[in-house]
Amino acid sequence: MKKTLLLTALAAALSIGLAHAGEKLVVGATPVPHAEILELIKPELAKEDVDLEIKVFNDYVQPNLQVFQKKLDANYFQTKPYLDGFNKGKKADLVTVVGVHVEPFGGYSSKYKSLADLPDGATVAIPNEGSNAGRALLLLEKAGLITLNDPTDALATVKDVKTNPKNLKFKELESAMLARAYNQVDLDMINTNYALEAKLNPKKDALILEGADSPYVNFLVARPDNAHSDAIQKLAKALTSPEVKAFIAKKYDGAVLPAF
Known part of the structure; x- marks a missing residue:
């Protein structure tokens, strides 16, 4: 009887632990400002049961390839014209989720x-x-x-x-x-x-x-099969929060401009 109760308690504890573990989201980003912005919102996403893992890249090719190959869930580093060029060249179908900021070139x-x-x-x-x-x-x-x-x-x-x-x-x-x-x-x-x-x-x-009117907005990018998932949408909402807007204004002093 005691053994049965113990096993039941352990199963319940494991179930609760899994429930609070949340969904893991692996996102590729270039170091500045993308990874810095993602680090800012990581604690907030954890409160919403999204475990954000940030993978930093120093090039513009691998983050897209790895989302397309499902090695990453999403990425945050690029403009729409760049994404269009990648999709055309690689016969890919990655999609924009939300525009976050502009980096005047x-x-x-x-x-x-x-x-x-x-x-x-x-x-x-x-x-x-x-x-x-x-x-x-x-x-x-x-x-x-x-x-x-x-x-x-x-x-x-x-x-x-x-x-x-x-x-x-x-x-x-x-x-x-x-x-x-x-x-x-x-x-x-x-x-x-x-x-x-x-x-x-x-x-x-x-x-x-470039001026503040630059059309080259940096987007959160995902695949058609996961762009509307709960975790990606929570990430999109966090990236366009008042906290991120204030952080961009203070941290980058006009070198990076919010696009929302």
Whole structure:
């Protein structure tokens, strides 16, 4: 009798423990600001029985591949144009869940104080990935340094440059490598997350910077089969909370802007 009661009690305890363990959610993110924002909301999600595990990546390819391969539940690091390019190139079907923030893209130089100082034949480093390359070129066109065949093409490449008065030489690098090239090129077109990691202040250090009206919102991304799950929706709600908005404003001082 005592043994039966003991087993019953143990089973009940195990059941309660499992009930409070919650659902595990594995999310890929780049370090700044994405992983930092996820760390902020981790305790709040735990209260809602969501056990958030954050996997940090320093590239833009693996987080998408691993969501598509179901090694991750979701990721948080990219814009819609970049996701569209990935889906097209990899024949994938990842979907956006919610827009969280904008990171104004910028051009930086360790050698010159203004774009006007750039010499003829200056070397400009730009991302080599579809939408990021296009984003850099569109910003250079906005600054009057080049013109493009189609100034609305978010996937423009260096082959689409129509006029180049300063004879700029383009050096195409993986986004994660751009900050390392900062002292090696004349103008470095860097995604804000990598600029922040390199201790560059977009508001103070960028010679050219997208405005708050940038259409390049960073999204939480998942698969069609889990995007509407309870855990993903709780994550989406937490990412667009007043607490996150206040954290972004205080932590990044305009280098990152809430999109909600």
